[in-house]
Amino acid sequence: MGSDLEPLMLNCGEHGQRIATVICRHLLGGSDLPRAGFIENSDDPNDLQAWCHACEAKFEAEGDMTEAFRAFNDFAVVCVDCYLAAKAHHSLAGH
Secondary structure, three states: OOOOOOOOEEEEOOOEEEEEEEEOHHHOOOOOOOOOOOEEOOOOOOOOEEEOHHHHHHHHHHOOOOHHHHHHHOOEEEEHHHHHHHHHHHOOOOO
16 A cells, blocks of 8 residues: 655755655664664655664653654654665664
């Protein structure tokens, strides 16, 4: 089931014009970071969202997207290529 909405685009300094996605700040950074887990919150290719295992635990403890959760998560908007790089690095499957 896909979305009828056009994807939001952004100009990434590294990758150029790409689809915008949302990840938690814990997933930002290079491969020197330990794997944090990668939980996707949408399967719509025009609305990619993900956060780490620590954010999932905070979300479950809060029971919703509370202000405390939002402050802990500190969402970042990144391009789809940066999203896929974070997914490849932080996914725990096979490790």
